[in-house]
Amino acid sequence: MADIPKTRTIAADEEQRRLRDFVRRAEWMNGRIAGARVAQPGDAAALARLLAHDSIGPRIYTMPNPINAETMKVFIEDHLAQRARGDGILFVSFNADGEATAYFDVELWPQWSIAKFGGAVKAERQGRGFGGACGLAAVEWCFDQLGVARICETTARDNDRSIRLLSRLGFRQLGEVISHRPDGTTRPSLYWEMEREDRYAVGSSRRTTIAQQDSVGAAPPNFS
Numbered sequence: 716m717a718d719i720p721k722t723r724t725i726a727a728d729e730e731q732r733r734l735r736d737f738v739r740r741a742e743w744m745n746g747r748i749a750g751a752r753v754a755q756p757g758d759a760a761a762l763a764r765l766l767a768h769d770s771i772g773p774r775i776y777t778m779p780n781p782i783n784a785e786t787m788k789v790f791i792e793d794h795l796a797q798r799a800r801g802d803g804i805l806f807v808s809f810n811a812d813g814e815a816t817a818y819f820d821v822e823l824w825p826q827w828s829i830a831k832f833g834g835a836v837k838a839e840r841q842g843r844g845f846g847g848a849c850g851l852a853a854v855e856w857c858f859d860q861l862g863v864a865r866i867c868e869t870t871a872r873d874n875d876r877s878i879r880l881l882s883r884l885g886f887r888q889l890g891e892v893i894s895h896r897p898d899g900t901t902r903p904s905l906y907w908e909m910e911r912e913d914r915y916a917v918g919s920s921r922r923t924t925i926a927q928q929d930s931v932g933a934a935p936p937n938f939s
C-alpha cells in the first residue's frame with residue numbers, strides 16, 4: 716500500500732453503492748478483452764507460472780515474494796474477499812492449454828470513486844502490443860463498465876513500457892509516492908491519474924492496433 720490515491724473527492728452514497736455492487740457481481744471482464752474471468756483458488760498454480768517470471772513478479776509491488784502456488788492461492792483468496800466487500804477484483808485470461816496468459820486486477824476506493832489497476836502479459840508476448848491493448852481495455856473497463864470518476868496508477872521509475880503505456884493512454888504523472896510491498900519493503904513509484912473526461916484523449920497506439928489484429932478471434936479480441 717502507499718499513500719494513494721492523491722485525489723480524494725467524496726462520491727455520493729448512491730455512487731459508492733453502485734460501484735461496490737458492480738464489483739460484487741462481475742464475473743467476466745467483457746468489453747475489449749473477452750475471456751478474462753474472476754480468478755479462483757484452483758487457478759493458483761497457473762497464475763504462479765505466469766507471474767513468477769523475472770520480467771513480471773519483481774516489477775509489481777503488490778505481488779507476494781516468493782511467487783508460488785501457495786502464495787498465489789492466498790493472493791487469489793484475498794482478492795475474492797475484496798470482491799465480496801466490493802473494493803477489489805482479480806481477472807485472469809487462459810489459453811486453450813490452460814496457461815494463464817494475462818492478469819488484470821483492480822483496487823477500488825468507492826468512497827472517492829477512484830480505481831487503480833494492475834496487470835501483466837505473459838513474458839513471451841511482451842513488447843508486441845498486447846499490453847497496450849490490455850491497458851486500453853482496462854481503462855475502458857474502469858470508466859465504461861465499472862464507472863469510476865478517476866483512475867490512479869503507480870509504476871516503478873525504470874518500467875519504461877508501463878511509463879510509455881500510461882502516457883499513451885492519457886494518464887498524467889503527479890509526482891511520486893512510496894509503495895509498500897507485502898513483505899514490508901518499499902519502492903519509490905511514479906504516480907499517475909486520469910479523469911473520466913480525459914479518456915477521450917486516449918491515443919491510439921500503432922502497436923495496440925497490431926495486437927488487436929493479431930489476436931485470436933473476432934471482435935472483441937480474445938487474449939487467450
Ligand SMILES: CC(C)(COP(=O)(O)OP(=O)(O)OC[C@H]1O[C@@H](n2cnc3c(N)ncnc32)[C@H](O)[C@@H]1OP(=O)(O)O)[C@@H](O)C(=O)NCCC(=O)NCCS
Pocket residue numbers: 770771772774775833834835836837840841842843844845846847848869870871874875876877879880883920921922923
Ligand atoms: C507492462 C506491460 C503490461 C506492457 O505490455 P507489453 O505488451 O509488453 O507492451 P507493448 O508492446 O504494448 O508496449 C507498450 C509501450 O512500451 C513501448 N515499449 C515496448 N518495448 C519497449 C522497451 N523494451 N523499452 C521501452 N519501451 C518499450 C511500446 O513502444 C509501447 O509504447 P507506444 O504505445 O508509445 O508505442 C508488460 O510489459 C508486462 O506485463 N510487464 C511486466 C509486468 C508489469 O510491469 N506490469 C505493470 C506494472 S505497473
